[in-house]
Amino acid sequence: MKARLPLRTVVGCVGLMLLVTVALGAPLLAPHDPLAMRLEDQLQPPNGIHWLGTDLFGRDVFTRVLYGGRVSLRVGIVSVGIALLPGLIIGSLAGFYRRMLDALLMRFIDTMLAFPGLLLALSIIAVLGPGLTHAMIAIGLAGVPRYARLVRASVLAVREMSFVEAAIATGCKNGHIILRHILPNILGPVVALTALDVGMAILNASGLSFLGLGAQPPEPEWGLMLSEGRGYLLQAPWMMLAPGLMIFVTVLTINLFGDGLRDVLDPYAAEQAGAP
Amino acid sequence: MIAYIGKRLLMSIPVVWGVVTLAFLSVHLLPGDPAEVMLSQWGGSAANIAQLRRELGLDQSFGGQYVRYWAALLRGDLGRSLFTNIPVARSIMDYLPDTIELATAAIVMATVWGVSLGVLAATTSRPWIDIVCMTVSAIGVSMPVFWSGLLLILLFSSILHWLPASGQGGLQHLILPASALGFASTGAIAQVIRNSMLDILGQGYITVARAKGLTPREVITGHVLRNTLISGMTVIGLQFGYLLAGTVITETVFSRQGLGRLLVDAILWKDFPIVQGAILVIALMYISINLLTDVVYAVIDPRIRYE
Numbered sequence: 001m002k003a004r005l006p007l008r009t010v011v012g013c014v015g016l017m018l019l020v021t022v023a024l025g026a027p028l029l030a031p032h033d034p035l036a037m038r039l040e041d042q043l044q045p046p047n048g049i050h051w052l053g054t055d056l057f058g059r060d061v062f063t064r065v066l067y068g069g070r071v072s073l074r075v076g077i078v079s080v081g082i083a084l085l086p087g088l089i090i091g092s093l094a095g096f097y098r099r100m101l102d103a104l105l106m107r108f109i110d111t112m113l114a115f116p117g118l119l120l121a122l123s124i125i126a127v128l129g130p131g132l133t134h135a136m137i138a139i140g141l142a143g144v145p146r147y148a149r150l151v152r153a154s155v156l157a158v159r160e161m162s163f164v165e166a167a168i169a170t171g172c173k174n175g176h177i178i179l180r181h182i183l184p185n186i187l188g189p190v191v192a193l194t195a196l197d198v199g200m201a202i203l204n205a206s207g208l209s210f211l212g213l214g215a216q217p218p219e220p221e222w223g224l225m226l227s228e229g230r231g232y233l234l235q236a237p238w239m240m241l242a243p244g245l246m247i248f249v250t251v252l253t254i255n256l257f258g259d260g261l262r263d264v265l266d267p268y269a270a271e272q273a274g275a276p
Numbered sequence: 277m278i279a280y281i282g283k284r285l286l287m288s289i290p291v292v293w294g295v296v297t298l299a300f301l302s303v304h305l306l307p308g309d310p311a312e313v314m315l316s317q318w319g320g321s322a323a324n325i326a327q328l329r330r331e332l333g334l335d336q337s338f339g340g341q342y343v344r345y346w347a348a349l350l351r352g353d354l355g356r357s358l359f360t361n362i363p364v365a366r367s368i369m370d371y372l373p374d375t376i377e378l379a380t381a382a383i384v385m386a387t388v389w390g391v392s393l394g395v396l397a398a399t400t401s402r403p404w405i406d407i408v409c410m411t412v413s414a415i416g417v418s419m420p421v422f423w424s425g426l427l428l429i430l431l432f433s434s435i436l437h438w439l440p441a442s443g444q445g446g447l448q449h450l451i452l453p454a455s456a457l458g459f460a461s462t463g464a465i466a467q468v469i470r471n472s473m474l475d476i477l478g479q480g481y482i483t484v485a486r487a488k489g490l491t492p493r494e495v496i497t498g499h500v501l502r503n504t505l506i507s508g509m510t511v512i513g514l515q516f517g518y519l520l521a522g523t524v525i526t527e528t529v530f531s532r533q534g535l536g537r538l539l540v541d542a543i544l545w546k547d548f549p550i551v552q553g554a555i556l557v558i559a560l561m562y563i564s565i566n567l568l569t570d571v572v573y574a575v576i577d578p579r580i581r582y583e
Contacts, residue, residue: 008414111294115559116521123298126543126551127305203420207525210422211540223422230426230529234434244423252418 009260015253023069032060082140087147095155135214154186195258355549381454394469413463425529442531513569
């Protein structure tokens, strides 16, 4: 039987491939230098040379939007990576050893969950100071509790299965059991969450950059470009239209892709979220 | 009922303790000497730094500082701003009503739209309403609130001149920011309402209600909506918490004063007493909303209480 992918998943996959290609190929595709300032060209409307116009410093908006894709995809992947590793470790330790260790780790995780995600990221930035790297770390760390909880719940379920019992009976070491027997069996839901989280991370990072707490000038980052354009809404709307649209389209594409992935990898959660 | 609320209150004590401790620790996690870091933006002299260290009690033992922090907190004392010397608690009380106003307006908007859309999608057999519902929720979660906010400003205030772009004031200052902020939650609420209604419509007691001759309207208002309210309450409470955090960005977009902007400015200026206080207050509000949601949940759904 051949399963047919839903249209939105196909759109998500194709869109994501397109975005990655454009981001990787930005140096080849971009007609100008993203950082080159030409004050005599400032605030030009879209034309034959500058397809999406220029910003306050005469930089080419189209070029900067293309390069912005590299920044955003990097931010998304790095922050989710930062969230994933401690989440996997805390979650598998709590789920596998249970009892005291579980109680202790989960109280800590619950405290972190008492902060809304963006607020947790803001508090971490407050400690580390503004900057794109710090924003990635902040968003990553703020995501740890979600992974820890998901991994713990999955480990608790898998731990009771007979093949784990068999592994314990044959005298495998605990580390071996976690890495070789349990983790491969819980990867589905974790990967699905990862994909959806990349979109969330991109959205939050661009928000932090918009507030001046993430990427710093002159970096071609979409959120930062938006905040540079907000003073010129009527004079130069192109400054904020293109980067905003790109954030929206990128996050939407990743979400569509992530939803599709979840339907395949984690049918139970998909059902909970009301996917057909 | 009282027992349930008491138990739920007791359960939130460790979380509140954890949040306060995290807020206290944040200053000590600063790389290097906290007093030096805080004044770095301002270029304080060695004497200033030593004085600040004394004022913040950083010269005392770690345990002593922790006890002092709690004692001050219980008196409602959150310290003073490093730059304006205004008590942090007073600044927060000044800005809190604006933030609550914005978050409340946004959740009301999201609830009205989300519930209507969700109910429509579940009760009519027209597929296009279903598609609208799914599209709104997909767009809602992917749309950056700072972009939708700027688009609203561009259209309704720069071009059409219908509504003011920024500032505080009456209802007309609230419409644009509340719409931008609330839109993100509209889809999520609509989606949950729709799914839970469809779920309930398939239950046996609905068939019974129909079999005893109730009209479709009576079935919906008498049996389905009441049960939908349970999952509806949960998602609305959850979204209200998110919106509270979302005000941080919305207030900057619309140049409104509020707790979020106070926090962002304080982070940029390394005004740590304000950062600590604002984060603490927002987190405590978030915890209270979750608590309140659980209590309301138990009031509507007796099954929860007896578990």
